[in-house]
Amino acid sequence: MAGKTLYDKLWDAHLVRREEGGTALLYIDRHLVHEVTSPQAFEGLRLAGRKPWRTDSVVATPDHNVPTTGQSGGIEGISDPIARIQVSTLDSNVKEFGLTYFPMNDIRQGIVHVVGPEEGATLPGMTVVCGDSHTSTHGAFGALAHGIGTSEVEHVLATQCLVQKKMKNMRVTVQGHVGPGVTAKDIVLAIIGKIGTAGGTGHAVEFAGEAIRDLSVEGRMTVCNMAIEAGARAGMVAVDEKTIDYFKDKPLAPKGEMWDKAVNAWRDLTSDDDAMFDKEVVLDAACIEPQVTWGTSPEMVVGISEQVPDPEGEQDKVKAEGMRRALHYMGLDAGMAISDIPVDVVFIGSCTNSRIEDLREAAAVAKGRKVASTVKQALVVPGSGLVKRQAEEEGLDTIFIEAGFEWREPGCSMCLAMNADRLEPGERCASTSNRNFEGRQGNGGRTHLVSPAMAAAAAVKGHFTDVRELN
Amino acid sequence: MDKFEKLTAIVAPLDRSNVDTDAIIPKQFLKSIKRTGFGPNAFDEWRYLDHGEPGMDNSTRPLNPDFVLNQERYQGANILLARENFGCGSSREHAPWALLDYGFRVIIAPSFADIFFNNCFKNGILPIVLDEKKVAQLFNEVEESEGYKLTVDLEAQTITTPSGEKFAFDVDPFRKHCLINGLDDIGLTLQHVDDIKAYEARRKNEAPWLFN
Numbered sequence A: 001m002a003g004k005t006l007y008d009k010l011w012d013a014h015l016v017r018r019e020e021g022g023t024a025l026l027y028i029d030r031h032l033v034h035e036v037t038s039p040q041a042f043e044g045l046r047l048a049g050r051k052p053w054r055t056d057s058v059v060a061t062p063d064h065n066v067p068t069t070g071q072s073g074g075i076e077g078i079s080d081p082i083a084r085i086q087v088s089t090l091d092s093n094v095k096e097f098g099l100t101y102f103p104m105n106d107i108r109q110g111i112v113h114v115v116g117p118e119e120g121a122t123l124p125g126m127t128v129v130c131g132d133s134h135t136s137t138h139g140a141f142g143a144l145a146h147g148i149g150t151s152e153v154e155h156v157l158a159t160q161c162l163v164q165k166k167m168k169n170m171r172v173t174v175q176g177h178v179g180p181g182v183t184a185k186d187i188v189l190a191i192i193g194k195i196g197t198a199g200g201t202g203h204a205v206e207f208a209g210e211a212i213r214d215l216s217v218e219g220r221m222t223v224c225n226m227a228i229e230a231g232a233r234a235g236m237v238a239v240d241e242k243t244i245d246y247f248k249d250k251p252l253a254p255k256g257e258m259w260d261k262a263v264n265a266w267r268d269l270t271s272d273d274d275a276m277f278d279k280e281v282v283l284d285a286a287c288i289e290p291q292v293t294w295g296t297s298p299e300m301v302v303g304i305s306e307q308v309p310d311p312e313g314e315q316d317k318v319k320a321e322g323m324r325r326a327l328h329y330m331g332l333d334a335g336m337a338i339s340d341i342p343v344d345v346v347f348i349g350s351c352t353n354s355r356i357e358d359l360r361e362a363a364a365v366a367k368g369r370k371v372a373s374t375v376k377q378a379l380v381v382p383g384s385g386l387v388k389r390q391a392e393e394e395g396l397d398t399i400f401i402e403a404g405f406e407w408r409e410p411g412c413s414m415c416l417a418m419n420a421d422r423l424e425p426g427e428r429c430a431s432t433s434n435r436n437f438e439g440r441q442g443n444g445g446r447t448h449l450v451s452p453a454m455a456a457a458a459a460v461k462g463h464f465t466d467v468r469e470l471n
Numbered sequence B: 001m002d003k004f005e006k007l008t009a010i011v012a013p014l015d016r017s018n019v020d021t022d023a024i025i026p027k028q029f030l031k032s033i034k035r036t037g038f039g040p041n042a043f044d045e046w047r048y049l050d051h052g053e054p055g056m057d058n059s060t061r062p063l064n065p066d067f068v069l070n071q072e073r074y075q076g077a078n079i080l081l082a083r084e085n086f087g088c089g090s091s092r093e094h095a096p097w098a099l100l101d102y103g104f105r106v107i108i109a110p111s112f113a114d115i116f117f118n119n120c121f122k123n124g125i126l127p128i129v130l131d132e133k134k135v136a137q138l139f140n141e142v143e144e145s146e147g148y149k150l151t152v153d154l155e156a157q158t159i160t161t162p163s164g165e166k167f168a169f170d171v172d173p174f175r176k177h178c179l180i181n182g183l184d185d186i187g188l189t190l191q192h193v194d195d196i197k198a199y200e201a202r203r204k205n206e207a208p209w210l211f212n
Helices: A006-013 A039-048 A081-097 A112-119 A133-141 A150-159 A184-195 A210-214 A217-230 A241-247 A256-266 A317-330 A356-366 A385-393 A396-403 A452-461 B027-031 B094-102 B114-121 B132-144 B173-181 B185-206
Strands: A015-018 A023-027 A030-033 A058-060 A127-130 A144-147 A161-165 A168-175 A203-208 A234-236 A279-284 A291-293 A301-303 A345-348 A377-380 A428-431 A446-449 B006-013 B079-081 B106-109 B126-129 B149-153 B158-160 B166-168
Touching (some): A006 A203, A039 A081, A112 A127, A112 A217, A112 A385, A127 A133, A150 A161, A168 A210, A184 A217, A184 A452, A203 A210, A217 A234, A345 A356, B114 B173
Parallel strands (some): A030 A058, A345 A377, A345 A428
Antiparallel strands (some): A015 A023, A023 A161, B006 B149, B158 B166
16 A cells, blocks of 8 residues: 555544545644635524534634734724724624634734734644635645635634645655746746646645755745645645754743654655555756746746747637736737846745745845835735744845835735735736735736846846845 | 525527636636626626726727627527537636626536536536537537526436426535535535634644644
């Protein structure tokens, strides 16, 4: 019998009950909650007279709607009345049901996927869910983590379980080492470019290979975060010493003897050598250059040295039509050099790229340079209050501010533009976020996904530029 | 959740691949704390010529005449015909809420994004995966004949065209059972309270750090 994949092990360890026809009840260890996808679930509990099964499994924080300026004003300071109601609804639900909560103005508040690992609220070997597709982030340390809808948020609150069908196993191996200036973001964009936006649909994807092992745990989070952009609800990376070091001394991580016991269990969170995958994809790390998306789907991506592709060269009619529509929306012509595309706005932030290492990477490029005069706005939005404090202790805020960036307060911000940070119609943005869909960053806005270093490079040059050629 | 057994209805064709949930319901409408009322803002950015915000009177907004759902012939459609990877992106359940509120009970496509697919079943929408050639055939037939209707029979797992041609489709037996009977998932799971408690007791012993 073949060995088990990491996903098989995580699945088996959480199986409560198997039903006929392949569905199963899967136990959930950690439930992350934010203000946008939870109000209807709490309302459902109330209407049915139900209580949360395990209040200690829930960690809640507001992130999507919070403003990135003037947070000291608290909920009352949110100028959009509908957003204010949503955040205050979370506030009252959390109090009513007695859940762990990092409210606005708590230093631990931030983007839920930054906060979870930072607090040690999400750990290796856990099942983690959240009403947010980027929950795949937490797979970076050998957890089974994926997004769920609001009905499932209610289901997990009420039963601590999810009704699931086992996914297939897929492995993406990135062999060899990336060159200087090529980051986790470039790796995952290159993967999505290769397998497509539905390449991982129906699969749990394990990212493996030397280039993934080389990454820090934060880098692996960036890769797993965007697994959903390749269609995979769950992305994961096996546990190694880096993973274990990362969690040592995190506030909610086990301590003392319990730590040793946990570490012992975590060391088994790897795929067996003889494990079988339903689908395997291999990439050569040395071929990956800094990536820039040109269209309205994350799979529409090329290297910085390349040109905007031509739909005329695409055989598949539906795909070619999608490319034409994307070029029209993005205001680009086929054949144009990526490095000739000017940017109006730069956004450094989101659950993909707002951790301390991301900010260091961007600051290293911004240091001693100035944001180009043609760039209307350059935002840096740290992922949490703790990331912000750490960055300020390291002087990164000063570097950004001196270069002409705005240094903001934590939240999802311009990744999805639910708060006041948004693009105007036609504005073009170099963004470290995860989705370049039409209107994602604001009605009519045009998004190009890049790494933090590439975003900072675009800010100082005023157009996309190969960060490896800056000095 | 409303039951779903059988439906004969007008089909609306949405001829583009990778339709994401941001397009189905843009973010500004996610601020609502209700499950209903999203229908008038389904596909808001494609459907209207102006920029929509919550609280607007949608009946007076300028419609985009080029958007397929605005065409007279597709009014009253309850079946949506779509292309590959429908519902990709954000996990927002507001997307199926908006489609349901608009009137769609069935979505037919060559493939769906996983989270969206799951969310449909929780809300009484039947998403049907049909191979690309058959979907292409249906696109042709819908466009050729005004008032084109399909009959979707969940019990028999068939789609019947106006000419009587039948296409079989697969559906997970558990989901089929829930949809036909309009069953609440939570109620079903809570029939297994003892299993959940037994699992917890075992797990607390194996991995106590997960229960701190």
